Amino acid sequence: MTSTDLRPPTAPGTPPIALAARLGGIRGSAIRDLLTLTAHADVLSLAGGLPAADLMPRERIAAAAERALRSPAAVQYSETAGLARLREVVAAHETGRTGRPVGAADVVVTSGSQQALDLVARALLDPGDAVAVEDPVYVGALQVLQAAGAAVHPVPLDADGMRVDLLAARLEAGFRPRLVHTVSSFHNPRGVTMGQERRRALAGLAERYGFLVVEDDPYGLLAFDGEPPRPLAAHGDHVVRLGSASKVLAPSLRVGWLVAPPVLAAAVERLKQSTDLCGSSLTQMITAELLADEAWFAAHVDGVRRENRGRAAALTAAVDTEFGDSVTRSTPTGGMFCWLEFADGTDTAELLPRALEHGVGFVPGSAFAVDTAGTDLRSAARLCFATYPPDVLTEAVRRLARAARRSNS
Amino acid sequence: MTSTDLRPPTAPGTPPIALAARLGGIRGSAIRDLLTLTAHADVLSLAGGLPAADLMPRERIAAAAERALRSPAAVQYSETAGLARLREVVAAHETGRTGRPVGAADVVVTSGSQQALDLVARALLDPGDAVAVEDPVYVGALQVLQAAGAAVHPVPLDADGMRVDLLAARLEAGFRPRLVHTVSSFHNPRGVTMGQERRRALAGLAERYGFLVVEDDPYGLLAFDGEPPRPLAAHGDHVVRLGSASKVLAPSLRVGWLVAPPVLAAAVERLKQSTDLCGSSLTQMITAELLADEAWFAAHVDGVRRENRGRAAALTAAVDTEFGDSVTRSTPTGGMFCWLEFADGTDTAELLPRALEHGVGFVPGSAFAVDTAGTDLRSAARLCFATYPPDVLTEAVRRLARAARRSNS
Structure with a gap:
């Protein structure tokens, strides 16, 4: 028996199933x-x-870790939805970004925004559900959607971001996605940013046709002109926003978040519970301290x-x-x-x-x-x-x- | 329109779907x-x-964090399968526990052993696949298996752990599980430990009938007599071992691991990639230092x-x-x-x-x-x-x- 075959040919009553064949489909x-x-x-x-490690605030993180570890809370399990203090800080940050009131209950802290995307997909998608993505696409999103069994439909990009007009025409013709994923600002890989008119139009289409936009926004704060684009979520409430500390503080904190309607936030929290119980109270305490120090963070x-x-x-x-x-x-x-x-x-x-x-x-x-x-x-x-x-x-x-x-x- | 209904009744061509109803099934x-x-x-x-926070080595963790953060690697993204150094340390630890050679390539570091369980279930199970668990069951395992759509079959426990004889009779009668999950030592919630004869028998059944045993072992080192039970994995190679730093160092490190045949380890690594990209290099560096200091750790x-x-x-x-x-x-x-x-x-x-x-x-x-x-x-x-x-x-x-x-x- 080889190490890739976990059912020996002699297993009574079952055909041999090669684990390698079973697992080969995971791309x-x-x-x-x-x-x-x-x-x-x-x-x-x-x-x-990879963001530049030499620009990440290692000394500040070390000082925050030392401070956090004076409390037993920094070594214990924590709330599945994220540390209350961090959720408040993120809610305040997102309120400032979107110009709409975001409460701590709307925020779930995740292991990077990648986990937020995975949990949203697992909560909302059944195999075969249609999802629209930008083409070229953020590969991490494509992997999540394929793992969820979604039918992935590409929408082209141009210099002004997603061709929302082409999506609108398809919706008009009967296309019914459950989700539309976009890296709205400084797109990975294309680098383009969706214009405000298109953002408004896409938020409107989401309300009209009853889908959710997943606005994946890890780079928004890194606008060279110092003026982060106004988020898509500013234009409507059919938008789940994904944010991350990875590009502005450090990937090793593994702190991302989603901002979603309370019923979706609650479902994501329940799924996260079975997925990994909770995030790290230590890195969440560090992140909360650094994000809350607004002058330093800016x-x-x-x-x-x-x-x-x-x-x-x-x-x-x-x-x-x-x-x-x-x-x-x-x-x-x-x-x-x-x-x-x-x-x-x-x-x-x-x-x-x-x-x-x-x-x-x-x-x-x-x-x-x-x-x-x-x-x-x-x-x-x-x-x-x-x-x-x-x-x-x-x-x-x-x-x-x-x-x-x-x-x- | 309420905030729980993301498809307005007026959505053209689609019936209204209440998100709350869609999500209510997640237990x-x-x-x-x-x-x-x-x-x-x-x-x-x-x-x-909850393990006792007052027994966790906060000062030692703080010192390790300070040391780790002298290196840029402690803030950057890291390998999806886990930091090479930590995988080596875990492999050495598991070799010692099981008495069988475990290599770093057999180890995937996860966000607690809960994530290891979730990834194994997602990699191996299709909806409807049969899985056997102990009854009463570790609830975190039940949630994972239900999320994967498995048909969950209870096997009773007694003072000597899982009633492997009853499982054997069911196998004899045609029952074909894909996985059998056990908390082999100091069971949660029952507190019992599976005897060595039953471990040997279960490992043998796994080989005979072609299923995998998932040996979930977060408590093994916490034997009051200082002699951790010999793992089930010592008795055969159809066993995936799950381990964790949560109960012996600190839950907030979010470091667990699995030891699996290379083809399964590789599949879990690919799934982890789309799930959360990677774990925290910072907490992995801390954990590697503490586990590698054998005299201190013992x-x-x-x-x-x-x-x-x-x-x-x-x-x-x-x-x-x-x-x-x-x-x-x-x-x-x-x-x-x-x-x-x-x-x-x-x-x-x-x-x-x-x-x-x-x-x-x-x-x-x-x-x-x-x-x-x-x-x-x-x-x-x-x-x-x-x-x-x-x-x-x-x-x-x-x-x-x-x-x-x-x-x-």
Whole structure:
């Protein structure tokens, strides 16, 4: 018997079932598999969506941990929906962001906003339910929706975000999604931000056709101009907002949250209970202290924002210098990503192994396709500008250009 | 339109769907709902499964946090399967426990062992699949299995743990579970430990009939005699072991783990990726440091064990003094729980509100029934002896006895 076959052929009365076959359907993330390849010390990786560890407030987190651990509450189990104090702080923060009253009871704290998305999908979706997503799509959302058995329908993006007009036409023709997922600001991977008119229109469609918009907003505060876009949730109440401390404080806190109608928040809380009982009281106490110190937090986020703006400028300048007219690129206005499209039709999935040989990693556009064919995205690439300081980004783009020239010759 | 109805009656082409009705099927834990009631300052709660916060190594955790946070890795995202160093430490620990070689690749670190259970169920179960559990059952397992749509079959417990002979007879008659779940040592809620002969028999049945045993073992190290029972996994390889740092270090670390055949470990890792991306590198670094310091950890666990033994002795002495022959009780040999059965058929669910009036909380036996009728468990109660020091336990039992006398008069 092999280690991949947990039912021996001799099991009485049941056919042998290969565990490997049973489990093969769970799709991994091509991006995270790639991260393994790019984790070598000599590869500069523009592939990961990693915020810069050097900008995270390690000393402040250590001080907050020391303070928290003076209380026994910092080592014990905590409320499934999240520490009361943190829910209050998040509610105040979200009230400020959306301009609508958010109460602590509307907030559930989760293990990053990824868990919020997973719990919302598990609470609301039955296999076969229709869900609309942006195309190219945030891969973490696609994985959650596929795990829930949803029928995933792509809606194209342009420079102004989701093509809400195309979604409206499909709704008019009878399309009935249960959820519509959007990374509304500084989209992953495309970098674009949905305009306010489209946000208003989408919130209206949600009310008219009875679906929920999941507004996935981890990057909103990282607007280069210091003015975070007004959330979609400001325009209507058929919106579940997902937020995160990962990009503005530190991913290792594993603190995200959702803001939802009370009946959905309660259902998500019950599901979280069976999923992992509760989050960490320690990291939640740390997060509450840092978010509640508004002056410090504003100054900290401003620092991250300014540094990221400089990094994006360095990356785009290097792209212009090295590639000239041979690529079209986005102009980042926030977030962490720049999107390239090769004018000559370069297949970026084929470029990748050569790029790794030249010491640079990125994610091919096809990895973000809703269906795996992904032909429209074949010549695109996502570059993360947040991970490295400017000089390293310049060197990384030089390596990418060398790999691309090599690949064309 | 109310806030509980997300599809307005006027939605074109779709019937109104009340979100509340859709979500009502997600069963909450009666125990955790109860915890809310017992959280008042004037109620001594023997209800929660809370390890004693005063025995947790807060200063050592604070020192480890400070050390970890000198490295940028302590704030960044980490590997989905868990920090390599922690997986190695857990693998060494599990090798020692089971006497079988466990490699780091067999270990996936999860958000408490509850998440390990949820991910195993999601990876392996289709709706309708048969699963056997102990009756009374660990409620967190029941919730996971119900969420996965499993057909849950109870197997009785006696003083020697699961009645493996009864399971064997059912298997012989054609019963084909995909999983069998057991809290093998110091059972929650019953307090019993499965004998080694039954462990060997169950491991053999798993191989013969092609199912997996999920050995849920958060309490094994807390054997009062300092000799943790030999794990079920020592007897065969059709066993997935779940472990946890919650009861031996601190629940707020949110560190649990599973040890599984590589193909299952890989599937769980992929599912975890879409569920919450990864755990906290910070709390994993802390846990790795504390588990790896073997001399300190052994002394620490020994201290917890001895203190818990004293607490259990205080609680059982008080039960004997206050109740005499009117209850039968278990004699704890480890873990956190003592099990009472009222000889006069007292309905403990009816006793509970009176007990709360008298300032003491517990969990009625019926809360642990596999099916909600739970008539066999109607006169039983679970008391946790780990949360309070001896004098407080004595007072809590006095209050319970007063409430019971009141209820019988």
